Amino acid sequence: MSDPRPVLVVTSLYDPTADVVISELHDRDIPVVRLDSGDFPASLSVEAEITPQGIQGRLLTPSRTADLAHVRALYYRRPSGFAFPHLSEQDARFAVTQARYGLGGVLAALPGCLYVNHPHRIGDAEFKPAGLAAAVEAGFLVPPTLITSSPDAARAFVKRHDSVIYKPLSNPVYLIDDVSSVVKVAEVGAEDIDESVAGTAHLFQQRVPKSADVRVTVIGSKMFCVRIDSDLLDWRTDYSRLRYTPVEPPPRIEPALHHYMRHFGLVFGAFDFCIDEDGQWWFLECNPSGQWYWLEPETGLPMRAALADLLERKT
Template sequence: MSDPRPVLVVTSLHDPTADVVVRELHDRDVPVVRLDSGDFPASLSVEAEITRHGVRGRLSTPSRTADLAGIRSLYYRRPTGFVFPHLTEQDARFAVTQARYGLGGVLASLPGCLYVNHPHRIGDAEFKPSGLAAAVEAGFRVPPTLITSSPGAAKAFVKQHGPVIYKPLHNPVYRVDGVSSVVEVAEVSAEDIDESVAGTAHLFQQRVPKTADVRVTVIGSHVFCVRIDSDLLDWRTNYNRLTYTPVESPPGIEQAIHHYLNRFGLVFGAFDFCVTEDGQWWFLECNPSGQWYWLEPETGLPMCAALADLLETKT
């Protein structure tokens, strides 16, 4: 007898990665309720009662209703933010806060639910300083890194550890002539450092002399490693210049990966490494909500099936 409990997929309307996962689950006759928490309250409503048996109630969209006590698993991807355009600025700020801690708190408290990943754990892991510290603790090789708002400290770091690259600590989307853009990783010299560094926090990191990059996608107990060859400092700036090869990880990497994920309570992670000429893997970052599906057609690795297996897990 099939399990009637649905998988809850929380993401934006336009999310091609979630689309393929939902399709895979439908093909397996696994019920799915998909919603964007950013649609609250216009086309998403919540009724949640806190009882001695846990959270009870329902989430309702125009086409679906989900029993909060009967969610099998939750795939938390990339929902949009809450907006209240009909309210004044002050009232909207209050309403957004109530929505975040109300609906957000309910989504984070589903009884007996497998989270991929739990939204609070995603939030913890998205802080780059925390991730780099956890990577060192897990046993990864991590390049010397400085987070600072001091121009003097930045100059001294560049002089000591050059060549050095600059990375954003988080990547908000900029619109340039209407096109979404991101701040790219770039090499910096001591001459590039000026007083504008004092305006906010910045991340500087020694540039590792790499021969390739590796994206490691971890889905539950499955670890998929793909070598990415290009002549780019940041391979994400031009996907047309990339070639992909499935590879095995060196000794100790998988153990460190699972140590890292356990540290944050994650069951999914998209790790980025760079590879040096001697074959050593250097940790760069782990994105707890990273993209992965574009690699499946390029490599044939069964990542979508692995994720559907995880979400379908019967407890």
């Protein structure tokens, strides 16, 4: 008899990556309950009790019900935020915090559930300074990096290194003429540093002369390494100019990846590296909720099956 425990998929309405994973699970007759925490409480409700056996109760969507005590796995992708536009600013702020610590707290404490990834671990791993420090500890090569709000420190760092790039520490979407935009990675010189640096925190990093980039997607015990060739500073700015080749990592990379994953308690991670002119791999970042599916049709790597295996708990 098949295991009736469902997989919860927590994400926004539009998420093509989640769509293909759900399709794969359906093909395996694995029950799935998809929900967006941002739909709470309008079309998502929770009934949870704290018992000696842990959290008991259910989540209800318009079409599905999940028994909180018998969730097989939770795939946490990119849900939308809680919103209460019908309330005053003060009441909405109160309602959002109650939803976050109530529904969010329930989703983070499901008994016997495999999290891919646990939302709290995602939050920890999204801090770039913590990620870079963990990468050094794991044994990766990490470019010299400065996080600062001091214009003088930024200028000194730029002058000390031959070539420096600026990266946002996080990348919220800006609407420019109603078009979604983000702050891009860019090379900077000392003359580009002005007093506006003092307005918030900034990340500056020595630019590594590179021959290619690599995306490493870690899914449980499996890893998929894809070399990305282009002439771009940041390959994510133009996917039409990219060429993909599956590759094997250097020997020291695999144990460092596992070390990094254990440090943050992750079972999924999308790692970005650049390869220098001598073939050395340099760690750039790890996105604990990163995109990955677009690489499968480009390379034939069985990434969807690996993630479904993980959520099914076959591995």
